[in-house]
Amino acid sequence: MDGKLDWMAAGWPTEGTNTQHPRAGDIAHRDVPTCTLSEKLGAVRERVKAAGWDAAVVVNEQRVVLGLLRSKELAGHADLRIEQAMRPAPSTCRPFVSLHEMAHFMVEHSSESAPITTSDGRLVGLLLQKDVAGELRRER
């Protein structure tokens, strides 16, 4: 088989000491708003705002991540197609990455959010820095 990494990268359950610590896939928000390339920014912005979010993930029909819309991208012209407005091909992390590691990177790089995907590139959810910090405080 492709190895343990491939199994873990699918977000499937495992056993062992690492499972006692929270990982990115555990607290990533699965209900993050998503949109497609052909939608208009204005409509997506309204939908995202109505849902109480300030970010959205651009996906295709298979839920493969194509881009990100953070505050900066969402502030663009309403008539822009998402394909033009988005931040394309964002870097992503796998569900099994520890929250300690995510906290380290997100703080160091001032990233408020990070898309979590499987090794196929399919969206698991959006991990928020504030949630990572909160979860780690609870762990202590």
Added chain:
Amino acid sequence: MPEEIRRDEVRRLVEAGAQLVEVLPSPEYEEEHLPGAIHLPLKHIDARATEVLDRGRPVIVYCWDTA
């Protein structure tokens, strides 16, 4: 002759009774392994395989990745 399979097939075969074997060293196995996987580090696989594995069931061997 060993056959290469993907994760969906692994899951199906394990549900059907196949044995899972991880060949990584101890720290990697202890930290995380597939549910129900038997630990047979590569260095000891020849010596211990016949003791711990059931000859009558398929065996799926895995490592970290395909490298």
Added chain:
Amino acid sequence: MSEGTIQLVKCRNCERTIDVCEFCDERSCEVPVCFECLRVATRESLHEKYPPESD
């Protein structure tokens, strides 16, 4: 610097030359990290712990 020139940066871990930080996708990142070092740090790769054996 001429228009269109990409300013390259070095991975702060291995000093490999990269054109953008692989974690935050920013060229101006003050602590840029390359793809391989990021994979090792997030356990997507074990090459650092178990490097391929050389002949």
